[in-house]
Amino acid sequence: xxxxxxxxxxxxxxxxxxxxxxxxxxxxxxxxxxxxxxxxxxxxxxxxxxxxxxxxxxxxxxxxxxxxxxxxxxxxxxxxxxxxxxxxxxxxxxxxxxxxxxxxxxxxxxxxxxxxxxxxxxxxxxxxxxxxxxxxxxxxxxxxxxxxxxxxxxxxxxxxxxxxxxxxxxxxxxxxxxxxxxxxxxxxxxxxxxxxxxxxxxxxxxxxxxxxxxxxxxxxxxxxxxxxxxxxxxxxxxxxxxxxxxxxxxxxxxxxxxxxxxxxxxxxxxxxxxxxxxxxxxxxxxxxxxxxxxxxxxxxxxxxxxxxxxxxxxxxxxxxxxxxxxxxxxxxxxxxxxxxxxxxxxxxxxxxxxxxxxxxxxxxxxxxxxxxxxxxxxx
Numbered sequence: 001x002x003x004x005x006x007x008x009x010x011x012x013x014x015x016x017x018x019x020x021x022x023x024x025x026x027x028x029x030x031x032x033x034x035x036x037x038x039x040x041x042x043x044x045x046x047x048x049x050x051x052x053x054x055x056x057x058x059x060x061x062x063x064x065x066x067x068x069x070x071x072x073x074x075x076x077x078x079x080x081x082x083x084x085x086x087x088x089x090x091x092x093x094x095x096x097x098x099x100x101x102x103x104x105x106x107x108x109x110x111x112x113x114x115x116x117x118x119x120x121x122x123x124x125x126x127x128x129x130x131x132x133x134x135x136x137x138x139x140x141x142x143x144x145x146x147x148x149x150x151x152x153x154x155x156x157x158x159x160x161x162x163x164x165x166x167x168x169x170x171x172x173x174x175x176x177x178x179x180x181x182x183x184x185x186x187x188x189x190x191x192x193x194x195x196x197x198x199x200x201x202x203x204x205x206x207x208x209x210x211x212x213x214x215x216x217x218x219x220x221x222x223x224x225x226x227x228x229x230x231x232x233x234x235x236x237x238x239x240x241x242x243x244x245x246x247x248x249x250x251x252x253x254x255x256x257x258x259x260x261x262x263x264x265x266x267x268x269x270x271x272x273x274x275x276x277x278x279x280x281x282x283x284x285x286x287x288x289x290x291x292x293x294x295x296x297x298x299x300x301x302x303x304x305x306x307x308x309x310x311x312x313x314x315x316x317x318x319x320x321x322x323x324x325x326x327x328x329x330x331x332x333x334x335x336x337x338x339x340x341x342x343x344x345x346x347x348x349x350x351x352x353x354x355x356x357x358x359x360x361x362x363x364x365x366x367x368x369x370x371x372x373x374x375x376x377x378x379x
Contacts, residue, residue, distance in 0.1 A: 006250025110146025288367030
């Protein structure tokens with residue numbers, strides 16, 4: 001019961017600072033929303049504008065347009081021939097792709113000659129990339145059609161062509177057959193980074209900003225440890241029948257609960273699964289444990305704040321919050337595993353079970369260290 005009363009007292013203390021409470025509630029949300037909008041705008045501006053011209057409407061042309069448009073580097077526009085020429089002449093488009101007549105019939109027979117025509121603007125610089133995008137999709141449909149046509153001509157049965165085409169097309173997912181996994185002899189078996197879309201990169205950056213904020217706010221909100229020691233509350237608690245452990249535990253868990261409450265708006269904006277919610281809470285617990293422990297090591301508030309900022313910056317850089325240093329060096333790849341930010345971001349990108357276990361272990365370990373350090377101090 002004493003612990004519960006201390007938790008309530010800590011809540012009242014935090015909620016009594018109304019401006020601070022509202023700032024913790026909404027400023028992170030506004031910052032993350034603004035960053036999200038900037039990233040979306042930036043990713044749109046660097047896309048390559050391509051004009052599609054269809055001489056004869058068909059399902060094949062529609063499929064090609066959809067698949068090419070799905071490339072993250074492509075901004076697709078569908079126009080007439082005259083409009084396409086105007087856009088190219090004024091450099092409003094990088095190139096134009098003209099789907100010729102009978103494209104569906106030719107691709108179903110496995111023919112690729114004369115099915116498309118590529119126009120380019122006078123200042124085009126990325127034609128080679130566009131040719132690769134278009135050629136890969138055209139060859140995919142042509143090879144599907146050739147295989148399906150061969151089977152339909154040599155086998156009896158209903159819907160042989162459709163079934164063969166669907167099976168052949170399925171061999172391209174999640175990656176084409178005979179994809180080469182290149183490795184240099186003697187290299188350690190580190191997992192190779194998987195390609196990520198611009199939206200995934202944007203999300204990763206937003207989560208990185210969130211991880212920095214949570215760690216900083218954990219240091220800031222645990223400043224009650226220094227305050228209680230400086231004003232004598234920590235040493236006088238025993239006079240009222242409250243042990244040092246009870247006083248520390250009540251304030252610690254009260255601060256954790258308050259911080260989790262202020263993260264509700266951000267969680268609604270950014271999180272979409274229960275696994276992400278659990279991971280955020282585990283990272284919050286780990287950050288709170290670190291802040292709680294480090295608070296007990298210092299008597300000077302200014303020195304503590306300096307160390308807190310330095311710790312956040314260094315671990316964020318090493319942990320790959322903004323730049324994946326692990327991709328540049330094996331030393332960084334090893335060092336990054338010692339930071340809580342790494343396990344938070346790793347859990348969001350892959351299976352979260354390992355990250356959850358490690359983050360909770362960090363939280364429990366640093367919390368115990370904080371209790372032990374606080375119990376043996378006499379100031």
